[in-house]
Each structure stands twice: as C-alpha cells, then as structure tokens.
Amino acid sequence: MxxxxxxxxxxxxxxxxxxxxxxxxxxxxxxxxxxxxISYAGQWVCIDFVxxxxxxxxxxxxxxxxxxxxxxxFNQLQSITAKYHNKKIQHIFKVxxxxxxxxxxxxxxxxxFSFDLLNIKKLTKFDVLLVSSLGVIKLGKYKxxxxxxxxxxxxxxxxxxxxxxxxxxxxxxxxxxxxxxxxFSNESNFYKNxxxxxxxxxxxxxxxxSILMATYNTPIDFLQRAINSVVSQIYTNWExxxxxxxxxxxxxxxxxxxxxQRDPRIKVVFKTDNGxxxxxxxxxxxxxxxxxxxxxxxDDELHSAALLMFAKEIIKNPRAVFFYSDExxxxxxxxxxEPHFKSDFNYELLLTQNMICxxxxxxxxxxxxxxxxxxxxxxxxxYDFVLRATxxxxxxxxxxxxxxxxxxxxxxxxxxxxxxxxxxxxxxGRKAVSDxxxxxxxxxxxxxxxxxxxxxxxxxxxxxxxxxxxIVIPTRDRIDLMQMCIKSILEKSSYxxxxxxxxxxxxxxxxxxxxxxxxSADSRIKIIRDDSPxxxxxxxxxxxxxxxxxxxxxxxxxIEIITPNWIEEMISHAARPGVGCVGARLWYPDNTLQHGGVxxxxxxxxxxxxxxxxxxxxxxxGRAVSLQALSAVTAAALVIKRSTYQLVNxxxxxxxxxxxxxxxxLRVRSAGFRNVWTPFAEMYHHESAxxxxxxxPVKAARFKxxxxxxxERWGDALIQDPxxxxxxxxxxxxxxxxxxxxxxxx
Numbered sequence: 001m002x003x004x005x006x007x008x009x010x011x012x013x014x015x016x017x018x019x020x021x022x023x024x025x026x027x028x029x030x031x032x033x034x035x036x037x038i039s040y041a042g043q044w045v046c047i048d049f050v051x052x053x054x055x056x057x058x059x060x061x062x063x064x065x066x067x068x069x070x071x072x073x074f075n076q077l078q079s080i081t082a083k084y085h086n087k088k089i090q091h092i093f094k095v096x097x098x099x100x101x102x103x104x105x106x107x108x109x110x111x112x113f114s115f116d117l118l119n120i121k122k123l124t125k126f127d128v129l130l131v132s133s134l135g136v137i138k139l140g141k142y143k144x145x146x147x148x149x150x151x152x153x154x155x156x157x158x159x160x161x162x163x164x165x166x167x168x169x170x171x172x173x174x175x176x177x178x179x180x181x182x183x184f185s186n187e188s189n190f191y192k193n194x195x196x197x198x199x200x201x202x203x204x205x206x207x208x209x210s211i212l213m214a215t216y217n218t219p220i221d222f223l224q225r226a227i228n229s230v231v232s233q234i235y236t237n238w239e240x241x242x243x244x245x246x247x248x249x250x251x252x253x254x255x256x257x258x259x260x261q262r263d264p265r266i267k268v269v270f271k272t273d274n275g276x277x278x279x280x281x282x283x284x285x286x287x288x289x290x291x292x293x294x295x296x297x298x299d300d301e302l303h304s305a306a307l308l309m310f311a312k313e314i315i316k317n318p319r320a321v322f323f324y325s326d327e328x329x330x331x332x333x334x335x336x337x338e339p340h341f342k343s344d345f346n347y348e349l350l351l352t353q354n355m356i357c358x359x360x361x362x363x364x365x366x367x368x369x370x371x372x373x374x375x376x377x378x379x380x381x382x383y384d385f386v387l388r389a390t391x392x393x394x395x396x397x398x399x400x401x402x403x404x405x406x407x408x409x410x411x412x413x414x415x416x417x418x419x420x421x422x423x424x425x426x427x428x429g430r431k432a433v434s435d436x437x438x439x440x441x442x443x444x445x446x447x448x449x450x451x452x453x454x455x456x457x458x459x460x461x462x463x464x465x466x467x468x469x470x471i472v473i474p475t476r477d478r479i480d481l482m483q484m485c486i487k488s489i490l491e492k493s494s495y496x497x498x499x500x501x502x503x504x505x506x507x508x509x510x511x512x513x514x515x516x517x518x519x520s521a522d523s524r525i526k527i528i529r530d531d532s533p534x535x536x537x538x539x540x541x542x543x544x545x546x547x548x549x550x551x552x553x554x555x556x557x558x559i560e561i562i563t564p565n566w567i568e569e570m571i572s573h574a575a576r577p578g579v580g581c582v583g584a585r586l587w588y589p590d591n592t593l594q595h596g597g598v599x600x601x602x603x604x605x606x607x608x609x610x611x612x613x614x615x616x617x618x619x620x621x622g623r624a625v626s627l628q629a630l631s632a633v634t635a636a637a638l639v640i641k642r643s644t645y646q647l648v649n650x651x652x653x654x655x656x657x658x659x660x661x662x663x664x665x666l667r668v669r670s671a672g673f674r675n676v677w678t679p680f681a682e683m684y685h686h687e688s689a690x691x692x693x694x695x696x697p698v699k700a701a702r703f704k705x706x707x708x709x710x711x712e713r714w715g716d717a718l719i720q721d722p723x724x725x726x727x728x729x730x731x732x733x734x735x736x737x738x739x740x741x742x743x744x745x746x
Contacts, residue, residue: 005120006035034102041099044123050116067103081616209238210290214280215298216245222299235307240266243283246274278373278381294361299409306405321363324356325405341725345398349628353455354383359406379425384432426454451625460572466497470549474503474539475557479512488561495567537651537660556636558686566681570639580673583633584681597677598632600721601730611733620735629674635661658706
C-alpha cells in the first residue's frame with residue numbers, strides 16, 4: 001500500500017510566499033530529508049510522484065537523487081539517480097542496510113516547484129519476486145520476459161513458485177540476503193578447530209605480531225572492546241603495544257594500567273606530551289619486539305581469526321613483507337555492516353583512494369627502515385605509510401587476504417562515519433599522494449576527484465613531444481554512425497598528432513563511398529578496403545601492421561567522443577612504465593554505464609563492471625569512478641603502445657568477434673604489464689549498432705565456440721580475477737555479494 005512520503009527541508013529550500021504547497025529552491029541544490037528514514041533501512045521501496053518545476057532549463061536532463069547515510073555521511077558513494085519522464089518519477093530501489101538518514105534532492109534548478117502524489121511503498125519479498133520474474137526494472141517500468149510468464153501458466157503453482165524463488169536468488173541475492181545473513185553463511189567456525197590452530201602454532205618460523213595502538217581519551221567501552229578483540233585472538237603469539245598520547249581523561253589511563261597488569265603481553269607507555277597519532281604510534285613501535293607490526297586504531301576491533309589468517313599467509317608467502325585484509329564497519333552497538341571486499345594490490349586505485357586501509361601488517365624491519373609513521377601527514381598517516389611501504393616492493397611482496405578481519409568503528413567523530421569530521425585528513429592524503437609521485441619520478445598533478453571530492457584525481461603528463469597515435473576503426477556501411485564517430489574525433493579532440501585508418505570490410509552502399517571520398521582528402525585519414533569475411537581481430541591486426549605510429553587506438557565505429565582530452569588522458573597512462581592496455585569510460589546514449597572496465601568470470605568468461613548504473617553513481621566503494629588497474633578493458637576504445645601490441649602478436653584471429661579483447665588484455669598482463677581503466681576519457685557507445693546482435697544460429701554457434709576457446713585457454717584464471725574479490729558475485733556486474741564465495745571460509 002502506498003503511503004504519503006513526509007519530507008523535512010534540509011538545505012537550500014523554503015516554503016514560497018505565494019502558496020504553502022509551493023517550495024522555493026534557494027540555489028540549484030535543494031535538499032530534503034525523509035521523515036523516519038531508519039524505518040526504510042534494508043527495505044525495497046517504490047517512490048511514486050509528480051513534480052512541477054517552473055522555468056525548468058532542461059526537461060530531458062531533469063533527475064532526482066536519493067542519498068543514503070550508512071556511516072559515511074551523504075555522498076555519491078551511496079546514492080541513486082533517476083530521470084523524470086513527463087514530470088513523473090516511479091522508481092524502485094533497495095535502501096542500504098544500516099541507513100540512518102535518507103536525503104532527497106528533487107532537481108538541480110533554482111526555481112519554484114511543487115509535488116503531487118508524493119508516495120512511497122515498502123515492497124514485500126513477493127513484490128520483488130514478481131519483479132524478478134517479469135524482468136529488469138528500467139526507469140520505473142517493467143520489461144516482461146515472456147518465457148517466465150508462460151512458465152507460470154504451464155506449471156503448477158508450486159513449480160512456478162520454485163522458479164520465482166530461484167530467479168530471485170540468482171538476480172537479487174545481495175539485495176534481499178543482507179550482510180548479516182552472508183556472515184552467518186560464510187564465516188564458518190573451522191578456524192576454532194584446535195588441529196588447524198596447532199599446525200600454525202607449531203610451524204617453524206610462525207611469526208610474532210606486535211599490534212601497535214595509539215590512545216588518547218578513548219571512550220572506555222570502545223577501548224575495552226578493542227583490547228578484548230586482541231586478547232580473544234585464536235593465534236596467541238602476539239603483543240599489544242599501546243602508547244597513550246598524554247590523555248587528560250584519568251579513566252583512560254586507569255584502564256590501561258589495569259589491562260597492563262592483567263596480561264604481560266600488553267605493554268603501555270604513557271607519554272607526557274601530546275604529539276598526535278604518528279608520534280604516539282612511533283612510541284608504540286619503541287615497545288615492539290615482534291616480527292611483524294599490525295596497525296590498529298584504539299576504537300576498532302579485530303576479527304578473532306585475524307592474526308591466525310595473517311600468520312598462515314606469512315608462512316605461505318615467505319618473500320612477502322606487506323599484507324592487508326578486507327574490512328567492514330561496526331557501529332556503537334556492535335552491528336557489522338558495509339563490507340569492503342577489496343582488490344588485490346591495485347596501484348592506480350591506491351592513487352585515487354587508500355584502498356588498503358585496515359588491517360595492514362608489515363614486516364618489522366621494513367617499518368623501522370621507513371622510520372615508522374610521519375607526523376607531517378597526520379590524519380592520513382596510514383595512507384602515507386602505505387605509499388612509502390609499497391613503492392619499492394614487487395607485486396609478489398604484497399599479499400591481500402580476501403577476508404573481513406577488521407571492524408572499523410563508526411561513531412560521530414570517526415572518519416569512518418564522515419570525512420567532514422577530519423577535513424585535514426583529506427588535505428594530508430592528497431599531499432601524501434603528491435609527494436609519493438615526486439619520489440618515484442612521476443610527473444603528475446593531484447586534484448580533488450570530480451565525483452567524490454575527498455578522493456583524488458591524478459593526471460599524468462603526456463610526453464613532451466606528442467607521439468603519433470593511429471586510430472584504427474573497422475566498419476561496414478552505416479555511414480551515419482561513421483560520420484558521428486569521425487566528426488566527434490575531428491571536432492572534439494584536443495590532441496593534434498593523430499591519424500585515422502578506416503578499415504572498410506565489405507561496404508556496399510553508394511553514400512558510404514561518397515563519404516569515404518570526402519574523407520580521403522584529409523591527410524590524417526586513410527581508408528583500407530578488405531572484402532574478406534568479418535574477423536575483427538584480423539582487420540585490426542592488418543591495419544596495425546601498416547602503421548609506424550608509436551601508439552595504437554582501437555576504436556569501434558559506433559563510438560562518439562565526449563571528453564576533448566581523451567587521447568591525452570589515455571596516452572598519459574599508456575606511456576607509463578609497466579602499463580599495457582588503457583580503456584575508457586563508455587556510456588550508453590541514455591547515460592547509463594556501458595563499460596567501466598572488464599571483470600573476469602562474469603557470465604562464464606567476462607563482463608563489464610557496473611554495467612547500466614546511472615551517471616553520478618560512484619559504484620562499489622567508488623570503483624565506477626576511480627582510475628584503477630583491471631585484468632581487461634574493452635577494445636571498443638583501447639590505447640596501447642604499438643611495440644606492446646606486436647610483442648603479444650596482436651589480437652587472436654581465432655577469436656573472430658567475441659572476447660578477442662579480453663584474451664588480448666590477458667596476454668598483455670601475462671607479459672608483465674598492467675591494464676588500466678580511466679574514467680576521465682569518456683565516450684558514448686552505440687553498442688553493436690552496425691553488426692547487430694548474436695541472434696541467428698550461425699552467430700550463436702560461433703559465440704559458443706569462442707566461449708569454449710576462452711575457458712580452455714584461461715581456465716581458473718577466469719574466476720580468479722585479482723582485481724575483483726572472490727566474495728563478490730560473478731552472476732552479475734553489480735558487485736553484489738556472492739552467495740558462495742570462491743574461497744574457503746575463514
């Protein structure tokens with residue numbers, strides 16, 4: 001049943017003097033709060049309303065945005081945007097678990113406006129099951145999958161119900177099976193097995209951990225929980241080294257003295273002057289005698305198996321010196337939420353955000369060699385340390401443990417709750433990245449990220465002498481698409497030193513040849529005729545073999561350039577040592593995401609990250625808007641050095657249409673290069689507009705064969721993507737939780 005949605009003005013909005021039912025936005029960012037927001041947490045809801053906006057500048061771009069505060073404050077990391085259609089919104093979405101407040105931004109206009117029929121409905125599980133059986137939700141309307149409906153008529157009610165439940169589990173596992181259920185299902189008790197523990201305990205060389213903690217007027221209940229989480233560790237070869245940074249609260253000091261007397265493994269130094277977090281942590285290092293140091297905040301908690309899991313990985317990886325785990329958040333009542341299942345070490349992502357964070361464990365000798373933490377970066381001292389610790393390590397020396405082993409406390413003053421609580425931390429983090437880039441000799445500038453302001457946008461310099469780039473575009477007729485593509489390159493590109501090779505594969509239409517004749521008059525454009533059967537790999541390889549350009553850009557004929565500096569952005573990465581393929585951010589014409597990089601394993605081979613999300617949605621922990629390394633990117637818009645292209649013998653011509661780009665990227669990765677996706681080179685992709693879909697038996701058979709080639713060639717690598725957690729699903733592109741993680745339980 002629909003109920004009236006009650007809103008409270010939050011910012012930049014007031015009632016109009018004209019009419020009590022009319023609102024006036026004071027600028028272009030009116031904001032409301034849902035009343036009783038917490039009652040919607042974890043619920044599927046349907047919002048339904050009509051809005052009238054006076055002097056609306058652009059009806060086609062008008063949109064509403066919902067922000068959810070689950071402990072990070074209101075930001076684009078957790079938001080949903082939907083377009084208006086004829087002034088109407090009917091949108092179905094899941095309110096994240098742990099939401100305490102919902103912000104509602106009805107538009108981005110400085111104007112008068114009013115609502116009509118402003119309603120909200122909490123959906124039942126049956127409602128969502130019905131939606132899943134009818135298909136996907138798009139702009140508030142259902143697309144019907146006829147086979148599902150027919151099945152419900154043909155089969156018994158019981159069979160139909162079973163089918164719907166199966167569909168529900170496959171499509172909406174993460175949305176309706178919340179994190180608490182996931183914890184119960186996947187954090188088994190095997191780590192409590194004494195035999196497993198004794199194997200670690202008795203293994204020669206099992207490490208001793210020194211857990212470093214700085215305290216200052218810590219609330220006793222938080223401090224007690226933090227210390228108890230250490231004392232409760234299954235693995236017992238540890239010491240807890242605490243430096244109290246001259247607390248003025250006598251209760252903190254009293255409690256620390258008590259725990260020090262209670263357990264000889266707990267060491268405490270009481271500083272007489274307040275030196276802040278870095279100096280205090282360094283004082284704790286002075287107490288430490290362990291082989292490895294673990295950095296822990298004074299109000300957070302360790303998973304009881306944390307040190308056990310780190311010990312196992314240290315023994316298994318004797319060359320490694322730096323380790324980190326996944327983490328989640330924990331509220332003041334001890335409830336866990338917002339799990340962050342991380343990528344393996346991802347240098348480009350690290351430049352954007354501290355993707356390592358907690359729990360970090362580092363070899364003691366390396367920590368001492370680096371001089372511990374640097375107080376110059378207080379607020380982001382851990383970010384600076386991670387950059388310094390990893391900048392001279394090989395990938396084999398850095399180990400990611402894909403398990404939630406750290407619980408980051410959320411309370412009103414914590415950075416986990418709101419970055420505004422420590423704005424100096426953002427400034428310090430940006431400085432840490434800038435200084436790191438100087439140390440490693442990279443010419444780049446660091447500015448606030450345009451989508452998430454407390455993260456970074458790193459722009460690397462292009463070579464001083466602009467290298468020649470050859471843009472290779474296979475095509476067949478559909479001159480309307482080619483005109484759009486070529487025009488956008490010629491008119492929008494700010495980079496000047498490029499050539500275009502158009503590979504004409506069997507065009508027949510006269511208007512195509514007329515346009516080719518016009519383009520041939522441009523010295524930058526060359527047209528190659530090839531009438532052989534369509535083979536995307538061969539067409540590109542032949543064109544690359546005919547150029548001497550230093551860089552190659554593979555581009556589909558249905559691409560339309562958005563950002564003028566797209567070539568500079570992509571070459572700036574392709575020119576960096578160790579970088580292979582560089583991919584772009586591609587949008588469908590309706591401004592939903594088509595390509596945010598490639599994730600291995602999705603659909604059996606690979607799929608596109610965050611496919612179909614709306615512009616403005618930052619995705620899973622910002623992965624939809626962050627510069628990052630990925631296993632593969634699409635060849636619809638790909639830049640690479642010609643020398644690297646030829647080193648791996650180009651695209652595999654056995655893969656005529658599908659997955660040749662994924663295979664190519666994996667071979668580039670196997671040759672020792674990182675593939676990089678940048679969100680700052682943006683284009684529209686009118687996908688498969690000229691070649692069509694896989695919609696006949698011949699194409700279907702060819703596609704099936706190409707799937708088999710990929711699976712036989714790459715095997716388990718397709719379900720072991722280092723840049724995508726095994727705890728996340730490979731059934732969908734939305735980074736939802738995997739019902740059955742592709743690793744053993746804790």
